[in-house]
Amino acid sequence: MIRVVLPAHLQTLARVPGGEVTLDVPGEVLTRAALLDALEASYPILRGTIRDHVTAQRRPFLRFFACARDLTHEPADAPLPDAVASGEEPFLVVGAIAGG
Amino acid sequence: MSHVRVLVGTRKGAFILTADAKRSRWDVSGPHFAGWEIYHVKGSPADPNRLYASQTSGWFGQVMQRSSDGGKTWETPGGGVTMEPGQMPKGESNKFVYDVSPPTGKPLTTHQWYDGTQHPWEFKRVWHLEPSLTDPDTVYAGVEDAGLFRSSDGGTTWQELAGLRGHGTGPQWQPGAGGMCLHTILLDPSNPKRIYVAISAAGAFRSDDGGTTWRPINRGLHSQYIPEATAEVGHCVHRLALHPSRPNVLFMQKHWDVMRSDDGGDSWREVSGNLPSDFGFVIDVHAHEPETVYVVPIKSDAEHYPPEGKLRVYRSRSGGLGNDWEALTKGLPQRDCYVNVLRDAMCVDTLEPCGVYFGTTGGQVYASADAGDSWAPIVRDLPAVLSVEVQSLP
Numbered sequence: 001m002i003r004v005v006l007p008a009h010l011q012t013l014a015r016v017p018g019g020e021v022t023l024d025v026p027g028e029v030l031t032r033a034a035l036l037d038a039l040e041a042s043y044p045i046l047r048g049t050i051r052d053h054v055t056a057q058r059r060p061f062l063r064f065f066a067c068a069r070d071l072t073h074e075p076a077d078a079p080l081p082d083a084v085a086s087g088e089e090p091f092l093v094v095g096a097i098a099g100g
Numbered sequence: 101m102s103h104v105r106v107l108v109g110t111r112k113g114a115f116i117l118t119a120d121a122k123r124s125r126w127d128v129s130g131p132h133f134a135g136w137e138i139y140h141v142k143g144s145p146a147d148p149n150r151l152y153a154s155q156t157s158g159w160f161g162q163v164m165q166r167s168s169d170g171g172k173t174w175e176t177p178g179g180g181v182t183m184e185p186g187q188m189p190k191g192e193s194n195k196f197v198y199d200v201s202p203p204t205g206k207p208l209t210t211h212q213w214y215d216g217t218q219h220p221w222e223f224k225r226v227w228h229l230e231p232s233l234t235d236p237d238t239v240y241a242g243v244e245d246a247g248l249f250r251s252s253d254g255g256t257t258w259q260e261l262a263g264l265r266g267h268g269t270g271p272q273w274q275p276g277a278g279g280m281c282l283h284t285i286l287l288d289p290s291n292p293k294r295i296y297v298a299i300s301a302a303g304a305f306r307s308d309d310g311g312t313t314w315r316p317i318n319r320g321l322h323s324q325y326i327p328e329a330t331a332e333v334g335h336c337v338h339r340l341a342l343h344p345s346r347p348n349v350l351f352m353q354k355h356w357d358v359m360r361s362d363d364g365g366d367s368w369r370e371v372s373g374n375l376p377s378d379f380g381f382v383i384d385v386h387a388h389e390p391e392t393v394y395v396v397p398i399k400s401d402a403e404h405y406p407p408e409g410k411l412r413v414y415r416s417r418s419g420g421l422g423n424d425w426e427a428l429t430k431g432l433p434q435r436d437c438y439v440n441v442l443r444d445a446m447c448v449d450t451l452e453p454c455g456v457y458f459g460t461t462g463g464q465v466y467a468s469a470d471a472g473d474s475w476a477p478i479v480r481d482l483p484a485v486l487s488v489e490v491q492s493l494p
Contacts, residue, residue, distance in 0.1 A: 009135060009160060013176075045176045048194040049160040061159040095159045 002030065003090035004039055007062075010050070010093070014043040020090055030085040032064060033076040050093060061096040104449050105170065105491045106457055107151065108465055109138035112483035114153055116171045119478075123455055123469040126478045132174065133165065140444055140487045142229045143170075147236035148491050152255055154226035154241070162225055164193045164255045177256040193256050196223045196241070196249055198265070205262035211245065212274040221245045221265070228444060228487075230285035234292075240311075242282035246273060246299040248311065261311040264297065269316055269333040273302035276336050276355075283443055284340045288347040296350065296365060301326075301336040304352065306365050317365030321354060325401075338381045339443045343390035349419070351393050353383040353443075358395055360420050371420025376407045376427075382446035386471060387454040391419040394448075394456060394472060396441040405438035413458070415472050431475035432466065439464070444487035451492055459485025 001022040011017050025038040033056075040047045047053065050062055056076075058064075063072040067081045067089050083089035106117040113131025132138075133155045144150040153165040153174070165174045177193045198221050199205040213219035224244040232238035237254040247265050249258040264282075273280060281300055288294035295307045296317075303318040316332050326334045336355035343349065352359040352368065356379050359368045372378035377397040386392035393416050399407045406412060413428040439462035449455035456468045463482040468475045 007159070009157065012134075013160075013163065045163070045194070048162065052161075053195045054197055059159065059161060 001087050002035060002038070002084065003087055004035065005090045005092045006046075007093060007095040009095070010046060013045055013049065016043075022087075030080045031077050032071065032074065032080060032091075035080065035091060036076075063094050063096065065092040065094055066090070102451060103493050104451065104455065105143070105148075105493060106447075106465065106467070106478065107141035107143065107171070107487075107489040107491070108459055108482065108485060109141050109153070109444075109487035110459075110463070110483040110485050111137055114138040114141050114155075114171075115479070115482060117465065117478050121451055123449075123451075123467055124476075126467075128479055129171070131483075132171070136163075137225075138486065139225060139227050140229050140489075141171075142231060142489045143491045144231040144236040144239075145233050146231070148493055150231070150236040150254075152229045152231060152239050154229055156225040162194050162196065162223070164226070166255050177254050193258075196226070196243055196247075196258050197260070198223065198247060199260040199262035201262075204266065205260070206266035208262075208266045208270045211270055211280065212272055214275065218271065221247070223247075224279065227281045227283045228285055230287060233287050233289055240285050240287075240295075242285050242297060244279045244281035245275075246280045246282040246302060248282055248285070248297055250311065261307075263307070263312050264305060264314045267305075267314045269302070272331075272333050273299065274334070276300040284337070286340055286342055286347075286350075288342075289344045290347050294347070294364070296340055296342075298337040298340045298352075300338065301334060301355075303333045303335040304337050304340060304350075304365055317361075318368070319366065320361075320368030320370075321359065322357070322370075323355065325355070339383050341383045341385050341393075343385040346390045349390065351383050351385060351420070353380050353395055355379065355401060358383065358420060371416070373416070373420060373423040373425055375414055375425050376412075380441075381443040382441050382458060384446045384448055384456070386456075387448045387450045388452070389417070389454075389471075392417050392471070393419055394446065395425075396446065396458060398440060404440040409437050410434045411437040411439065411460075413456070413468075413472055413475075428468075428472045428475070430473065431468075442486055445485050447488050447490045449490045449492045455490065457488050457490050459488040461485065 004021040102121045108115040113134045115130035119126045139154045141153040149170040151167040155163040210218035228242040230240040241249040248261045284298035286296040339353045348364045350361040358372045360371045380398045411432045414425040439460035446458040454471045459465045461484040465478045
């Protein structure tokens, strides 16, 4: 199972307080696009909160991390690290530290 | 015994304030949607337990919330958790997509930007929700960048009424300091086909066919801060108000100037009269006296707080025509007060005597149970208040 850690506000919105989300992501190669597709399929309220509804572009104040690496600017269809695909490490959706 | 429910949107959540008809002792619930900006919460006139809320965030975008029990519990229509992915709803309730199809939107994709160039329309948030007067499942949403959407399935899906953006003047609209937002929606109770909206900074617009076609209604407005002071569009209208018994009489708080129209917006005249400042954001009308109007003067567009540090509501009993604006100060701070009152943050109830409410950027919500003669804070220390609505309940 793929592990995803959401920002606190999205945990509340998706009603998964305090914990990781686990997902079964179809396909042989795990990509960010496939992971987010599966996340939004399981939690439809998250559609539009991480990626734009129409363009599927990342919202500007969110970034993606895994295995101590910033994957934000990797192509959406690039393979994610093996440790994420194996469930050893979580995929992190992180909100920017900004605002009041 | 009747009671009232006040719906407050703030920078960090929604609050629901309730009291009996005396309106002297209040219960406060919240924060609902803690930590999110709640631009507006409003109840359906056709079913007061049906509430809609605009929940928004610079990080996570727009979320729509709906309650069917007066705000005790909330749901995200069309979204939410599903345990069976194959059967999940589509999650369209947060999706606002501009209609650029030739028959409706007339491929309008750009408006004027700060530097005079054209800029793409980009959805940012819902500023104002206006439930139908007759159908609890129909609700209008005024959004930034300025557009008007309607849902007829309880907020599950949204369709743009693109004739507004597409009627011809759209390329001349431009953002004000707060963004290019559609913030006011008035539904004419005597004519279901007539809708008024107001946009910063474009002006006021009217539809007489239920929202399909639109035209600007800004004749008589004079705005020195735009290149052509009497232009058809470009005015920074802050708020419109009407009394249900006389929907052809409109009142407007413009960036500067308090205005009045007696012909459904076809023409306007200034009624600022003896106000200490005619800059401001809110304007509203007494529930039982169609010529009694309330504003909260703000010092200037450069200094968004009350003149002289005195928080004063001004009331005219002549619809502004008699140069009779009177300061209402009893119970309001009369020194060292530097809050603002934003455009959606004043409302009136329909009890007798009429209750008047407003919220401040300092987190206070003030209520008057005697039509403005005296005031008391319901709460003092909320996050900055963005909107205040009230429901008068049996």
